[in-house]
Amino acid sequence: MALAGQRLAAAAPEGRWAKVELDLAALVPRAAELDEVQWLGYLVDLAGRTAYQRPAVAARCEALLAGLRHLELRHSWAFDRVDEHRAAASVWQRATEVPEPIRRAVAAAWGGTDLRGPLRAASAWASAAPDEALKKCDQVTGEGVAILVAFARVLESKHLSAPTGPEFPPGLIRGLVRGHLANRGPHDHDYIIVRGSLIRLLITERIDPDELAEACATDANYLVRAIAEHTRTDGALRLVYRAATVSD
Numbered sequence: 001m002a003l004a005g006q007r008l009a010a011a012a013p014e015g016r017w018a019k020v021e022l023d024l025a026a027l028v029p030r031a032a033e034l035d036e037v038q039w040l041g042y043l044v045d046l047a048g049r050t051a052y053q054r055p056a057v058a059a060r061c062e063a064l065l066a067g068l069r070h071l072e073l074r075h076s077w078a079f080d081r082v083d084e085h086r087a088a089a090s091v092w093q094r095a096t097e098v099p100e101p102i103r104r105a106v107a108a109a110w111g112g113t114d115l116r117g118p119l120r121a122a123s124a125w126a127s128a129a130p131d132e133a134l135k136k137c138d139q140v141t142g143e144g145v146a147i148l149v150a151f152a153r154v155l156e157s158k159h160l161s162a163p164t165g166p167e168f169p170p171g172l173i174r175g176l177v178r179g180h181l182a183n184r185g186p187h188d189h190d191y192i193i194v195r196g197s198l199i200r201l202l203i204t205e206r207i208d209p210d211e212l213a214e215a216c217a218t219d220a221n222y223l224v225r226a227i228a229e230h231t232r233t234d235g236a237l238r239l240v241y242r243a244a245t246v247s248d
Helices: 002-014 017-033 036-050 055-071 076-094 100-111 116-128 130-138 144-161 170-182 191-205 209-216 222-233 235-245
Strands: none
Touching: 002 017, 002 036, 017 036, 017 055, 036 055, 036 076, 036 100, 055 076, 076 100, 076 144, 100 116, 100 144, 116 130, 116 144, 116 235, 130 191, 130 235, 144 235, 170 191, 170 209, 170 222, 191 222, 191 235, 209 222, 209 235
């Protein structure tokens, strides 16, 4: 059990599921010889890690856990955790309208696998066409919103742990926003129209939406102030920006 637990901890973050499945196949015939609590902990850990990317393995673990129900009174946490992962995986599987790079990143985060590859893929997707990525996120409804929220939390944790570089002077940010508006027609200042080109500007110049909102909140130009106010509450814009720049 000690060896199997170490192998699971090493293989799961790298997605080496074949190794894990071989271990499970070797352990099942010897289940009667194993310490029940350790076996319970292993199955719960494996079920949680495979619920999103290897549902058949997770289902096999749940079937094996049925034989350990006599431990539920003393170890209810274990069965509760399996229920939580099953419910979350069900939401994840149904949320097909969520862009696939985001779904993969959330699956990696929830399943305890290596996030670096999925985050790089999500960053490339958001950087390639940020205005289209913004539209895709706007279209997500219902249960899919929970996946976007989970992705935003992952990005926020990476954002907070990243080394902070020098911030743009507020005057420079205001100047860039004024210049951006000046290049548009007189009837193209509505935020819904502007935000597609605005997200491209923010990503190109690496200006965090929160920086823009703070810098432009007191600008003399009411259009710039309006941009700041909308940006402050635009969760989808912040998500696409953080996704595009997470590799920084």
